[in-house]
Amino acid sequence: MSRSLSGVLGAVCALIAGTYGLVVASALTSTPNYPQPGDLEAMAPISAESGPVGELYIRVSGADEEDSSQFLACTGDPDADPEACAVLDERVDALDEVAEDTICTDTLYGPEAALISGNWDGDEVLTELTRDGSCEEARWQRLSFLTELAG
Structure with missing residues (x-):
């Protein structure tokens, strides 16, 4: 029985070794799919960093x-655009109106x-800022760089 078992194990090992050899051989003989010189023209150019528009x-x-x-x-050119363009891009959510269910104080600032x-970046903007209440004051402060531009 042990001869029969060792014969089966030998056959299994030989089968595994043969399969491994075929996989390695095919990997070594196949050529990688590198782009050809004509293909380079069709590749998209690397885009430079762009800012908000x-x-x-x-x-x-x-x-x-x-x-x-x-x-x-703001033209989208971070080098030529005013610094306010990049700042607004980081705080653009402050252009959104305060939600009606937001709890705020009634303090007049x-x-x-x-x-x-x-x-702004393809979206229409029409918003009013006031200093009436804590939520509106928070928006005013986040966008103060814009109000100071006009002031």
Whole structure:
């Protein structure tokens, strides 16, 4: 019985070794699929880093001074665009209105208001900032770099 078992084990080992040899041999003889010179033209170019694209009109009113306004244009070129473009891209959620069910204080932080309109990365923007209540004040502070541009 042990001769029969060792014969079976030998056959199994031979089968495994043969299969392994076929796999290794096929891997060594196949050629990798490298792009050919004509294929390089069809490959997409490597894109440079781009920034946000948009145009916003900011009008600030209600302070002791006269109303003021500013136009912010962002072309997507981080090297040429004003720093405010990159800052707004990081804080763009502050352009969203405060949800109605948000709990805020009723404190008045100032008489100023700002209207921001235009487009930002393909989305239309039309929002009013005030300093009426803690939630609106938080938005005002996050977007103060825009209101200061107009001021």
